[in-house]
Structure formats: C-alpha cells, structure tokens
Amino acid sequence: MAADPGMLHVVFVHGLWVHSSAWDNWRRRYADSDYQTHAPGWPGDADTVAGTRSPVTRAEGTLTIAVTLMAKQRGGPSFAA
Numbered sequence: 001m002a003a004d005p006g007m008l009h010v011v012f013v014h015g016l017w018v019h020s021s022a023w024d025n026w027r028r029r030y031a032d033s034d035y036q037t038h039a040p041g042w043p044g045d046a047d048t049v050a051g052t053r054s055p056v057t058r059a060e061g062t063l064t065i066a067v068t069l070m071a072k073q074r075g076g077p078s079f080a081a
Contacts, residue, residue, distance in 0.1 A: 007036040014039070019049040 010030050012023035020039040027037040046052045 007034060009036045009038065012037065012039040014042075016042075019052045020045065021049065 012020070012026060014020055014022055020041040023037075023039040027039055030037050041052075
C-alpha cells in the first residue's frame, strides 16, 4: 500500500525476538482512526513468528530515519520525539 502524504503516520517498532505482527491489534486500532500505520521487521527477521524465533542470523545494513517513538509500559503508552 502506498503511503498517503495527507494522513498522519504511526510507526510501531518491536524489540528483539518479537515479531512485527505483535503490533497488529494496535495497527488496526490506529488505522480505524485514519492513521497510516507501519510495523517493519528488523533486518534479517523472518516472515513468520516461528521463523523469527529460530536461531539468530546476522543482518548487515544501514537504516537512517526520523521517528516519534511509542513504547508500551505498565503505566500506559509513552511518546518521545
């Protein structure tokens, strides 16, 4: 799906040994409120949860982006620009 420049974008970033699909419920919730959502996998992540949990393989590359981060914490979501 092409990004719509008129929509607000939310990028969900997961930790190690967690698959990007962990954000699916949050992505649907934000998409229902007219946000464009993205939950990219880390370089080297497999297409499935089971594949991601298999032994770690080395991934090389460079990623440069400007983001606003959202983290799940016990007290609720946190935002940082």
